[in-house]
Amino acid sequence: MQDKFMKEAFGLAIENIQTGRGGPFAALVVKDGEVVARGTNLVTSANDPTAHAEVMAIRRACAALRSFQLTGCDLYTTCEPCPMCLGAIYWARLDRVFFASTRDDAADAGFDDAMLYDELARPLAARSIPMIPLMTDEGQRVFNAWQHYEGRVEY
Secondary structure (H helix, E strand, C coil), rough: CCCHHHHHHHHHHHHHHCCCCCCCCEEEECCCCCCEEECCHHHHEEEEEEEEHHHHHHHHHHHCCEEECCCEEEEEECCCHHHHHHHHHHCCCCCCEEEEHHHHHHHCCCCCCCCHHHHHHHHHHHCCCCCCCCCHHHHHHHHHHHHHHHCCCCC
16 A cells, blocks of 8 residues: 555656656655645745645645644655655654655755755854844743733644
8 A cells, every 4th residue: 555655656756847847756645545635846836945745745635634733644755855844744743754765865866955954953153044043032922922822722
């Protein structure tokens, strides 16, 4: 069964390349043996750096299931997720991730995320894009308001 879903993801990735919609990546969200959502890389066609296949599939699955959590779902993706997609996967609380190619395979094809992994490990002051704390006291007031809001939805 798992091969079936990965093969479908491969087909979507090839179609994405051939139609010129985006990069060679595709992903499926599967729940109870059924595909809930599909996503392909649309970064260049949508002019959206966050339009990775995994993010697109997660967005669509959440809409289809009317939930911001995908507990009970698996993700099938043609490549090991990048740091952004990995963050989305954890926030969505997917149960498992199946992937084919590794980040090293992606780097060999021109999609190198090593810089992102390196940046995440650096202290704020050492990052290549300056990360500057500003108005931290006021920022804390926003969190205090959230903590006291009775209608908040925990996540």
